[in-house]
Amino acid sequence: MSSFSGEILKVATFGESHGPAVGVVVEGAPAGITLERAAIQAELDRRRPGTTPLASARQEADQVEILSGVAEGRTLGSPIALLVRNTDARSKDYSALADKFRPGHADYTFWQKYGLPPQPGGGRSSGRETVGRVAAGAVARAMLEPLGVELAAYTIQVGPVKAEAIDLAFAREHPLRAADPNQAEAMVAEVMAARAAGDSVGGALELVITGAPAGLGDPVFGKLDARLGGAMFSIGAVKGVEIGDGFAVAARRGSANNDQMDAEGFLSNHSGGILGGISNGMPLVLRLAIKPTPSISQTQRTQNLAGEAVEISITGRHDPCLCGRIAPVAEAMAALVLADAWLMQKAQARSET
Amino acid sequence: MSSFSGEILKVATFGESHGPAVGVVVEGAPAGITLERAAIQAELDRRRPGTTPLASARQEADQVEILSGVAEGRTLGSPIALLVRNTDARSKDYSALADKFRPGHADYTFWQKYGLPPQPGGGRSSGRETVGRVAAGAVARAMLEPLGVELAAYTIQVGPVKAEAIDLAFAREHPLRAADPNQAEAMVAEVMAARAAGDSVGGALELVITGAPAGLGDPVFGKLDARLGGAMFSIGAVKGVEIGDGFAVAARRGSANNDQMDAEGFLSNHSGGILGGISNGMPLVLRLAIKPTPSISQTQRTQNLAGEAVEISITGRHDPCLCGRIAPVAEAMAALVLADAWLMQKAQARSET
């Protein structure tokens, strides 16, 4: 389904890449939350492709309209509907592709599932769908802000180049969200080299969330890591998720991996802030593997709708590296998961009555 | 919540580690599926700790009783309730721990969330809870069997020792589910060494699913990878999940990562069988990072309920490496996700009417 179905918070996004609009309906946000249109717009602006050669040339103003659920800067408790018109969809860019499955794309699987030929711009499987996620994430952030929760995703790897330090302020302004000022140039060079070769390049993101209270999440199926991990994998191009120390734990002994405590609290954070599926008050730490953009202009082998072997070269407007684009989406998805867990914790908290 | 809430298949497990019983209710399985008690028991037997020093000494017969939903070896379409009595719970093993938070466990977070002191045997956060998952997974397997779906999880890493080859038949019988006959002895040695040191050791599993038809899963939030990834992270001790080539894609270019096609089909499977959130008919491939068992007898630093710094040494019955125990649980969770996606696909399939 297209909906993010939290325990309490429900988010239904809609819109095709080359349809008239994209948007989202958010349900379950309490009444009285401060929510300004400008705050939503700011998140959408962070998500927009820039004007650098690092990004798709598709230019969308992405101006959000609040259709319902907010009055005078406060939520009403009713569904919040947010709309963004598509204005720069160029379906003709895709006309040559209409009967070939683009490698690494959903074209083949949509054909198998729905019997639909490749849709202009990828339809629902386009990254344009994430407009709705980021807009909904802005609502979730508004819910979390009074708790002091802060979320930051940044790029720690592009191709072979890895960050060795993290500068949140730098990353936030950098077109690739590069975390390390000293490696940022090398990351950009990787992207430009791939682009020059008619190719693309993968990378990795780290997501750190501070200020989340202990007690969020549930045991068993509703673990906070299960919800966060599932939410991250719902973002296109994500092929791996680590929580805390991730795959490094495989080589480790328990005595080195357990987070011990003293009277002040935890002495380490190997767990990434989650124990038994429930937040422990330490920073939540995740890492995401981002595959290289599948749309490349190099000639590739594929099938057409008739099942014949054909060649394809994809020449639309595409980001040669997705890390910078996905960073705000990862933050949005994490914000939704946390806002939902916080609502659930309010419901379950022992009451005095 | 404690329920696995698929689109159609709903699974509610219940039971505390040291309570009278554990079990599960499975809803949404169609009527007429062949389901013998013996098939469920066989899965539970695979999950049971063995009698080797590699495993917890807790001995449970884990005999399953079918309480409802099945008659004469076939499902009735009604809820399937499965019950397993606990018989070997030794709460006294835990009495010394009752006011200290075990490092790496849910004790601290349960205290923060519920106001409950550490529960005997870990309560719901114990691995014993997975009896219900494995029993439910057997129901899902019964649904998938006529489709030809096969699921196999096996250990590819224990501490520093990695598998270099995969022998499914060997893994299925090995107490650690070790995949590589040539490395199995070294893996066992790692576990025994950790145990001798009053310690534990981590590892990694791979899960491969063959026979799943193309078209399972949904775009956007309900991606098959999102559902599988979330389900894997719902298993205790899982700290990382990869789908297909996972984190290796970060260093790669698109031309090397895309799975191209010829007239016969896909020429590679970097994607791990999922494109745009929907299965493409290739094997589904996942890898899981398993943290070292947190319960170790070495002395560790922690807090007690009063917030004071104390020391703790945990001497209950615990598996020094969790890989072998988690393998059947991972298969069960994947089976549930796939059976649900298959039901959903039946609902959505274009009808002739």
Added chain:
Amino acid sequence: MSSFSGEILKVATFGESHGPAVGVVVEGAPAGITLERAAIQAELDRRRPGTTPLASARQEADQVEILSGVAEGRTLGSPIALLVRNTDARSKDYSALADKFRPGHADYTFWQKYGLPPQPGGGRSSGRETVGRVAAGAVARAMLEPLGVELAAYTIQVGPVKAEAIDLAFAREHPLRAADPNQAEAMVAEVMAARAAGDSVGGALELVITGAPAGLGDPVFGKLDARLGGAMFSIGAVKGVEIGDGFAVAARRGSANNDQMDAEGFLSNHSGGILGGISNGMPLVLRLAIKPTPSISQTQRTQNLAGEAVEISITGRHDPCLCGRIAPVAEAMAALVLADAWLMQKAQARSET
């Protein structure tokens, strides 16, 4: 929540009475369903207030825009977003009311729940919210049409005047949806008399659904009658629901109430087409009690926000009898329930695999 959450079909409506727009997102409709904008518009046109004195004077064109999920007259399998702009909201009509609870309205309960003063036009509790329901219902009708399902709601009582015969074609065109051509004039006279007295009048609807196959619905909590009944009570002003013979069964013996069969099928339909929560192939029959419009211009006693006793006279634009307005909404809700049950039945149907 604002969403209709079927087993598979999910419907999220949005929009305040005096906000910029109302609309709906429908998820779960299969790909390939024929769905023309005109068909949705036709249902919305049936819902619109007419230009007679029987109806509210608020005039909205209610032109629907399809924002997503449909291309070339067929569903894509993705979320269907439908938007209707509000154009004739006159909030000033309500300014005098802003600190008084209108009797029979949600003003008092919204204040208790959300801490919100009475909203212009009633906000989400306005009948204007039903635009989204009717638009969604048109999608459900498109799903049901190939099955031969037909839905008709008509007015069988207005104040003391009761229908003695049913003429579906007549009802469909009548502004009150009056079922009996011989009683229609008397019904209109009741409404006009109430209106002249600064008052309103109640009534009753009957809803008959033909062509629904046997086997829809589930035992226990998901009974088809539970889903239909709940859906009907979700419509504002509905205070009673009967299925089949309804309250008449209280005075009856089993021998008179059971629907016996011969080789041709059922010999009667006291059950209203549902046995054990599952459709039996006979027409589904429901009746709804509709309360008199609470907005009346007669002076009434109430409280203001300060809890003081005050008087109120409500002079906005209101329908003096709601039966005609609710008829298409009742059809829409029933269509949603049935379309969802049909999808679920497809999922559960015994497969040959």
Added chain:
Amino acid sequence: MSSFSGEILKVATFGESHGPAVGVVVEGAPAGITLERAAIQAELDRRRPGTTPLASARQEADQVEILSGVAEGRTLGSPIALLVRNTDARSKDYSALADKFRPGHADYTFWQKYGLPPQPGGGRSSGRETVGRVAAGAVARAMLEPLGVELAAYTIQVGPVKAEAIDLAFAREHPLRAADPNQAEAMVAEVMAARAAGDSVGGALELVITGAPAGLGDPVFGKLDARLGGAMFSIGAVKGVEIGDGFAVAARRGSANNDQMDAEGFLSNHSGGILGGISNGMPLVLRLAIKPTPSISQTQRTQNLAGEAVEISITGRHDPCLCGRIAPVAEAMAALVLADAWLMQKAQARSET
């Protein structure tokens, strides 16, 4: 589905009439609620058939076992599993029926839906399934008790005999839950006369809930009346539901139907305690139409599995009037709806953070 799926509270019942057991898993109840086994048993005892000729002769001890979720008389926040063994199932009573559809029963629709022949004792469609509901209702009552919520269902009509007064204490002890001491004897006589004639008789219940705070329920689809109404229709044999004045409003004008207020509060309760789908703090009032028990010994016409016209006479153990049996079930369902709405209100309540 077999689950009651509240916004937060989830209830999965299981068990066939003639299977080994019936029971329920309740999720979402907060930790720390006082819940004694005796309180659950007391509700089950109220539900049990008595030893009078007014009731089925099937005798079940219905001793409940708490399998999980409770320790030392308090909820743990984990799933609460409750089990009742079946001991007096006499499937042979049904052997003669196995190929005929009992009129008024689910046999025909189960056959259409599942392809299953009539199940011994009715399988899941038996009233025995309500053991799980009543046990779950006891959990919900435990949640509501600290709020001061009280629920009482009582019989106001049996065949033509109607209650003219209500004595809650009398009703609670009466085998038919007859509300009016002066009419109770006449009600019993109606049942005995029907039974003597190999027949059964219908009736009506009223359900009154006091102490529920204002603010429970949601606008639009999640109205408290929609949830209560749907829950009531999920009880077998319920053919009509009224809220507040129900069908009487059809004949009424708005000026007579609106509940006006003075400074003390509401001056009447025509609405039955719900405005705009949200509780207003007045007593919640519902009425249910109960159909005559379909199992009667009089000869009836029906079909067999081959579609041939046959005769049937049903001689198992059945209650000749269901009102007394359904009263505690109606209370249980209402308790579940209210407990869920209360949890949701806690989640949504404006927080100070």
